[in-house]
Amino acid sequence: MVFEKEAAAYHLPRAVAFDSEIMRIFQSLGLADRIEPITGQGEGMRFVAPDGELLLDWSRPPGITPMGWRSGYLFHQPDLEAILRDGMGRFPHVNTRPECEVTRLDPDGGGVTIKYRHRPSGDERTARAYYVVGCDGARSFTRNVIGSEFDDLGFHEPWLVVDLVLKKPRPDLGNHAIQFCEPDRSATYVPTVGNRRRWEFRLNDGDDPEKIIEPDVVWGLLERWLTPDEARLDRSAVYTFHSAVAETWRRGRIMIAGDAAHQTPPFMGQGMCAGIRDAANVGWKLDRILKGHAGDELLDTYQSERDPHVREFIELTVKLGHIINTTATALVSGSATPPGDGPQKLNQLIPRLGPGLEAGLTDLTGSLVPQPRLSTGERLDDTVGWSPALLMRTEFALEISETLSADLAAKGVEPVDDPAVEGWLDEIGFQAVLMRPDRYILGAANSLDEARELVAAA
């Protein structure tokens, strides 16, 4: 059951970008083919000083990455949400309750009693669930029920967000997002999709949030780039960007995910992405528990795996925020190429999961398996579905015993041996790797015994 207090999806965008891993998750949902056509291709982000000097270059590589998708996608959030909501209609067992606000959660030994208010009628109603995941945003009611405090990562700033629709083409604005690192008034330009464009401006001390959203003030801020003849103002709003991670993501049968569990300034375009990763992580674990394949201690690994992963993004974002406000690039030297004559280069951040599930040889545990196209022409994930998979070198696959094959079938682990996978296994020096349903590595094996251990752990 999905309870949503609003009647419909929000008609204005917040997020505008997602990365290759998120497209891979949409692929697992069977929706990538519908989502890809509504996306645009960003070329990455540039951090520019007031005198025009390029301080930091975070250009995205063009083309398909090892994830099987491009490294980044731009999108218009209402279009994406329409596809996701429509996609949910494929599952008759998913019961969506719009205009229903959850007001109380009472856990007991066998489940959780959910009290909710049907807003149009004011009726108070009750439902039962085995588990509850509160994806109820930054002001999460569920987080209060869990009783979690926030670990404050130090960045809290109000920014004006302005969305526009161009009336005439302006190719000179470019396809790179640009961070104008200007201590007097930092600003961000984001190309987004089609003729949509976004600017963001940091509020300075003394700025009135009510005044700064007024059209004449907004056009004054934009005049360097654009005039009212060239674009229509879609909306202007002030958001306070926060950086924080909830200390507790789960109490028994109740969990939190998304902004309820963590918040980041949007400079890396990772807030929504992190929430979608939470859902992908906890989703397959709940499925295993509800089908009786695992005990609910499996859920202990939800926060332990996800919290350090999202923290890496938030911590780097906070550093980038300081660059935007001060131009001091030395702050990111750990994650960028060492400072030289030219601008520093920032590489895509692909953290590993924190400690959680592991089995067999664990050198690569918690990193993502790449997604090649197999010799059938199909992408790896489409071949295995939403299952764990044992990826094997061909010779190793020929050697595995009948018992191991039977174990694979009994455990619902898909065996995969294919030249495309073999190339990657050769590179990392393993005979076999067990991939979890969320495409992360559980562990690896170099012998039959180790492979048996892996499959047993699955």
Ligand SMILES: Cc1cc2nc3c(=O)[nH]c(=O)nc-3n(C[C@H](O)[C@H](O)[C@H](O)COP(=O)(O)OP(=O)(O)OC[C@H]3O[C@@H](n4cnc5c(N)ncnc54)[C@H](O)[C@@H]3O)c2cc1C
């Ligand atoms: C300006 C800006 C730019 C951004 N850009 C990006 C970007 O490019 N890429 C990116 O990945 N992220 C970006 N983000 C972050 C992203 O928008 C958020 O991380 C994301 O929307 C959080 O999603 P969520 O589902 O966790 O929470 P929300 O979007 O807040 O959704 C929570 C939902 O829960 C419902 N709800 C709340 N309480 C209850 C209740 N008691 N009962 C029933 N329903 C309830 C609400 O009505 C709401 O629909 C940006 C954010 C901002 C502000």
